[in-house]
Amino acid sequence: MSNVKIKSKNLNVYYGDKQALFDVNLDLNEKEVTALIGPSGCGKSTFIRCINRMNDVIDICKVTGNIEMDGMNINDKDLDVVSLRERVGMVFQKPNPFPKSIYDNISYGPKIHGKGETKSELDQIVENSLKKSALWEEVKDRLDEPGTSLSGGQQQRLCIARAISVNPEVILMDEPCSALDPIATAKIEELIDELKKTYTIVIVTHSMAQAVRVSQKTGFFHLGKLIEVGKTEKIFKNPDNKMTQDYITGRFG
């Protein structure tokens, strides 16, 4: 039995008058990949943005209910959001490296979080992070080149390296492959398989096939509600809910 890393209880999110999430109860297991699927606007990105308090940057956003990581209340007003984001990294749909060198992209996080005080410590973090994100061999001789000079797939792996450079516990991925070609996608999926040995991963994806390939657990959202959650295999072979079945089989009108 896996440990629950993140637990949401009756989580509601409002953007002004509009309610985006309704009483979401979802457990994310430690060192597992959880995939969140559902049509655009169903709340899956809103949900993962609650995990690292990204919704804080939206003024009109209000979150109620409970969301915990290892028993710690993520919504606690006194919580240090910077240290939360150190523990919960995020990778976005479009690769967004800083307009800096490959090296600086990775070393920036550890520096501001006070990790890697000496140059050799930072060198080690950069090397390890790039190795973990399966990019080291491709970039080890050009670390001073701009991150933006890399291909799309490499940039996304750079962003993953950047996320893991501060040694987080959870990695949130919001459609990380939607801008990538099939080969770059395969590399990221291979990487996710490797990363799940160390990290708890949540991935939002529009590709059913990707959800099946990378995740152990899948949650289906619709109109802000978590309709069904279960083992990925079960969800895609024999879901309990008719709405889930209609969505994954392409019967949504």
Add this chain to the structure above:
Amino acid sequence: MSNEHTVKSYEEELQFLKDSLIKMGSLTESQLGDAMDAVIKVDKDSIDKIIKSDEEINKFRSKIDTQIMNLLVKRAPMAIDLRETISSLKISQDLERIGDLSKSNAKKVKPLPLDLPDELLGNLKRLGELVMKQLNDVLDSYVNKNFDKAKEVWKKDEQVDDLTYIAMESVIDFLSKDKKNLDFSTHLIFATKNLERAGDHITNIAETVCYLIKGEYLKGSRPKGKVIQE
């Protein structure tokens, strides 16, 4: 009842696959019945027709294979669609094997004498009728997605085993009365065994239909009747 797919051609392809399987099933049913009649009536004229219809069944099988490959490649079916696709593949394999067994039975008619005693054929006829009924019921359970009916067929294979045992015994009795019966009795024994094997394929189909409907395999081993030592 499920909604229709957003993509119409997907809906049509799945329907086309189901239709092909139903046609293949009905062809297999007729062929099994014809082969049974040919044995019971020692009707040597129908042998060629039965062999010919097996070719038709085999063609259906490859046609269905192609449809399934296309569906997998084009649509990557999920959930009920995935189960429908995979079940079609399995059911078409079982139907094709039933076709082969019917063909084999038709071929056994050639060496049979025309004056076989009724008591010898009576049990074989009963077995044939039961297997026919089983095939009809299982195809019906597939068409109407009737779980209980499929499970009933699965359970009833026990009766097929029992009747096979009885039919075998009557042939062996007959054989033991006069050694000159040996040649054609052997063919009758094989024909009986073929029917029992067809029964096993029907049971496989019943299991597949249950999986198709509920997404879970039937639990436990299926009931078994008396079995002739091989």
